[in-house]
Amino acid sequence: MKSTRRTFIKKSSLLIGTGLIGNPFIAYPxxxxxxxxxxxxxxxxxxxPNAPFPKxxxxxxxxxxxxxxxxIVTSMFATLTVIRKAIELKANFIIAHEPTFYSHLDETEWLENDKVYQFKRKLLDEHGIAVWRNHDYVHSLAIDGVQAGVVKELGWESYYKQNAVLNLPETTLGDLITHIKTKMNVPALRYVGDLSxxxxxxxxxxxxxxGRRQMEMIMKEKPDVLICGESPEWETPEYVRNxxxxxxxxxxxxxxxxASEEGGSEYMAEWIKENVSGMPVFHLPSGNSLSVK
Structure with a gap:
């Protein structure tokens, strides 16, 4: 299994080649x-709608x-690799979808004496980089920006009806897994069910x-397959096994x-290109912190 950094560089290079992120060696207006x-x-x-939110x-x-x-750099996580790349690109604004400091509320009091937190914070402060988490707002658009970005990443736009349910041409669970692995560039997926x-x-x-929301949606929509980012093993996976x-x-x-939400950060980069004239913007996939062997 290649290292996270090598995987990041490989995917970033591919995206640069396809124009999905900017080439750092090209001068931008x-x-x-x-x-x-x-x-x-x-x-x-x-x-x-109904923004700004009080909480x-x-x-x-x-x-x-x-x-x-x-x-501007968009990414799922403001990892050290992403921050260093932003510095190279002379981008001083990172829009991340998930926490920067390891908890949902980004509380840092308990981390003040920790060397990992101190290193990351110093790197950001020394280079004057602002980090904004855009989670609640992008999910709350009239059409969920993350979901729309993921649908585009999977090539399923023609089957998307602005909700969580898609009616695809008939395939098998195994072929569906292969399609997702290929489109999202992930080495392995976990699943429950019969591959045929x-x-x-x-x-x-x-x-x-x-888990409860996932199971409630299964009960309501009665799908053939639920595709999700993650779920505690004792919740939805156990329900589906039963x-x-x-x-x-x-x-x-x-x-x-x-991987399940990176398309939302790419959506954010596209939104900036369309709405902030002339702003240099780069989507840098942060990759998964966990590797498989």
Whole structure:
């Protein structure tokens, strides 16, 4: 199994070659106006129904809303590799989908004396990089931006009806797994079910919606397969296993949290290109923190 960094570099190189992220060796035109971090945040939030939210994890983790943006990097996680790449690209604004400091609320008091936290924080502060988590807002668009990005990544746009259910041409659970592995560039997927099972109706729930929510959606929609980012093994995977043991034809594919939502960060990069004129923007996949062997 290649290292996380080598996988990151390989995928980034492929994306540069296809134009999905910018080539760092090409000079970009400067933005037609000077945007601050806060202005870009407000521009995105303004399109979200019922926003701004009184309670949200979508706060600025480092940097200032008043700083002028020189370039933007979007990614699932603001990893050290992503931060260092942002520095190389002279991009001082990272829009991450998930936490920067290892907990949902990015609470840091308990980390103040930890060398890993201190290293990461110092790197961000020394280079004046602002990190904004865009989780609640991008999920709350009229069409969930993460889900839409994942659908595009999987090449399923023509089957997408702005909700979690997709009716695909009939295939098998095994072939569906192969398709996802290829499109998302993941080495292995976890699953429950019979690989020869015929499938068509798909319930797509990227990320970690929670076991109860996943099972409630299975009960409501009655899909052939649930595709999710992750789920505790004692919840949805056990429910699907029991369904199969009683003779039901139900499949479960667990992609992994990072890969299952990376398309949402790519969606964010595309949104910036369309709405922030001339701003250098780069989508850098952060990859999975876990490897398989």
């Amino acid at each position: 400067s933005s037609s106006k000077n945007y601050t971090v806060g202005e870009i945040m407000d521009l995105f939030i303004a399109q979200v 949200t994890v979508d706060t600025l983790k480092t940097g200032s809303k008043d700083q002028t943006v020189t370039g 099972q015929k499938t068509s109706k798909i319930l797509l729930m990227p990320g970690a919606a929670g 369904a199969n043991e009683m003779g039901e034809k139900l499949g479960l594919i667990v992609i992994g949290h990072s």
